Amino acid sequence: MELVNPGIGLIFWMTLSFGAVLFLLGKFAWKPIMKALREREESIDGALHAADKAREEMETLKFSNEQLLREAKEERDLLMRDARKVRETILEEAKEKAREEANRIIEGAKASIEYEKMAAMTDLKNQLAQLSIEIAEKILKEELAKGNKQEEFLKGLLDKVKFN
Numbered sequence: 001m002e003l004v005n006p007g008i009g010l011i012f013w014m015t016l017s018f019g020a021v022l023f024l025l026g027k028f029a030w031k032p033i034m035k036a037l038r039e040r041e042e043s044i045d046g047a048l049h050a051a052d053k054a055r056e057e058m059e060t061l062k063f064s065n066e067q068l069l070r071e072a073k074e075e076r077d078l079l080m081r082d083a084r085k086v087r088e089t090i091l092e093e094a095k096e097k098a099r100e101e102a103n104r105i106i107e108g109a110k111a112s113i114e115y116e117k118m119a120a121m122t123d124l125k126n127q128l129a130q131l132s133i134e135i136a137e138k139i140l141k142e143e144l145a146k147g148n149k150q151e152e153f154l155k156g157l158l159d160k161v162k163f164n
Contacts, residue, residue, distance in 0.1 A: 006014075143149055 143153075
């Protein structure tokens with residue numbers, strides 16, 4: 001029952017031993033413990049500050065990324081517009097060259113047709129002249145087959161030659 005009703009001696013010795021432990025803890029343990037707690041608190045504050053700073057950097061990077069993405073889209077749109085213009089220009093040039101080539105071919109074909117037409121007409125005239133000569137020759141042979149007709153024809157030709 002002494003623990004329930006402590007005596008003066010027990011209280012004295014307990015107070016003395018508590019004071020000694022408190023003195024020893026104050027002399028040797030409290031400073032390192034408090035120093036460790038301050039360092040821990042400072043490291044936690046530093047980590048929180050670094051986390052806030054990282055969050056701010058992430059927000060600026062996010063904004064920067066969005067801005068870069070927007071700029072990239074604008075540049076892509078500009079390039080696509082330029083490509084469309086170049087394509088349309090190339091198509092127009094190709095169409096114009098095709099028209100010019102078609103006109104040149106048509107003109108060449110017209111000239112060729114005209115040349116062939118003239119050649120055909122010349123050939124037709126030559127054939128007609130040849131046929132006319134053959135017909136005239138046959139007619140003359142038949143007419144001149146008789147002896148006196150031949151002499152009369154020659155005299156007529158000679159008279160014409162003398163008058164001219």
